[in-house]
């Protein structure tokens with residue numbers, strides 16, 4: 196790497212201690228500020244995470260010293276930019292244990308990853324009457340692309356239901372699989388409920404019938420170790436900005452044999468091997484899917500984010516966040532008038548709740564006055580809200596930089612809500 | 618940078634909380650001259666408005682009865698209730714003027730004292746201005762009113 200200013204990552208051993216978390220918090224400049232006179236308590240990590248100094252430095256280092264287009268020039272700057280851009284790809288490959296870095300396609304985020312597969316794979320391989328299976332807890336971005344395709348070519352969307360805790364009914368799933376099923380596309384961790392879905396079992400059942408599986412890992416990749424080969428999935432997509440990297444960059448990973456069979460998604464520069472007016476020969480993967488000048492700084496920033504997460508260790512992160520979530524769930528459950536939405540046995544650091552006495556927006560405003568940032572609304576998962584017959588929830592979503600003291604502040608904020616609204 | 622007032626509960630003053638807890642004129646009318654509904658897809662808030670007019674000969678039509686129904690947070694509910702409370706007896710033109718005045722208030726335009734007194738207890742919603750993301754909550758029932766008045770205007774222009 197040509198970056199001179201990037202900090203060496205700190206080293207960690209054993210479970211994350213309070214001191215470790217204090218040290219980590221100092222890496223995130225944005226956390227150190229007052230909001231409405233109170234220390235910021237950032238609990239909106241499922242919407243987007245804050246960025247650590249090494250990510251900010253990697254991006255500014257690129258613009259300060261190496262800015263150039265990639266894969267285009269023979270000059271030194273272009274070489275440096277290309278090296279760093281491709282080093283990001285290799286870091287991501289390692290992070291998810293993909294067999295080959297050519298399977299790592301840079302996209303704008305999860306939304307684009309899902310749309311790419313729907314447009315390219317779906318248009319080529321789906322026919323009228325075919326079925327795509329999703330879960331009842333998808334983000335809108337894993338519903339709408341299939342619906343659009345459904346209207347266009349007449350495919351049918353099947354939805355795996357879930358129980359009151361927010362756990363998929365696997366028997367129902369199994370009975371949905373049939374000879375018309377062309378793809379199973381499921382969210383790994385629900386952004387509205389926190390449920391971590393049993394993707395390996397989902398894959399196993401689908402593969403037994405030769406059906407490929409796509410995984411929306413937007414909410415799981417920042418919190419869980421992910422090994423695409425162990426998971427067995429065929430496609431997996433995620434967003435940089437939810438894993439401490441920049442906005443505007445994300446990844447679609449796909450098995451090389453599938454990607455090679457798929458037509459390009461967009462066309463232009465970079466994805467072409469040769470063009471004449473009669474014929475165009477496309478580049479090989481990943482470039483076939485990366486038309487135009489990419490988000491170079493974003494890819495470099497994402498590479499730095501991955502290295503940052505690796506330095507802490509995903510197992511350590513998962514264990515710390517799990518304990519924090521259990522603590523928060525206990526405290527919320529003990530608060531009168533609060534109903535937790537999403538209580539699956541296997542779930543991540545998401546505390547989604549509902550109060551009969553106060554609307555989510557009013558709760559959000561009172562918490563903001565206390566310096567607490569949470570998300571309020573339907574979380575782009577309206578079918579989930581409909582399932583629980585509520586208009587909206589308040590969602591506190593956790594990161595390894597959050598502390599039990601911050602959970603206590605949240606509970607105090609909710610006490611304020613109860614004072615005002617009863 | 619925008620910051621909230623010293624008292625974080627300023628938004629939840631007596632008038633707003635009273636109208637939120639006991640919304641006025643919520644029941645729908647059995648007969649209405651015009652109905653309008655506004656929806657905010659981002660937060661799921663909804664405001665529905667019905668107006669019944671009286672058409673006394675020689676007078677411009679005035680609002681005889683109102684129903685305002687809102688789904689959502691305290692601010693949209695209080696705003697809908699206060700709106701309904703303040704519309705009765707006004708002519709269509711006066712209702713349009715009030716709506717403009719309320720918009721001006723929420724958008725922070727300087728208002729002369731006479732305008733402020735015209736707004737009456739609607740002035741209680743001025744505090745919402747200090748919470749910019751909530752201004753659209755307060756405005757949604759008024760957007761429905763404006764839509765209703767436009768429908769009436771079109772019908773009038775069509776000679777109905």
Ligand SMILES: Cc1ncc(COP(=O)(O)O)c(C=O)c1O
Pocket residue numbers: 241242303304305306307334336337382384385386411413414434575
């Ligand atoms: C589960 C899930 N899928 C997809 C998305 C869409 O991600 P992006 O907006 O980064 O494309 C999100 C973001 O909220 C999400 O939580």
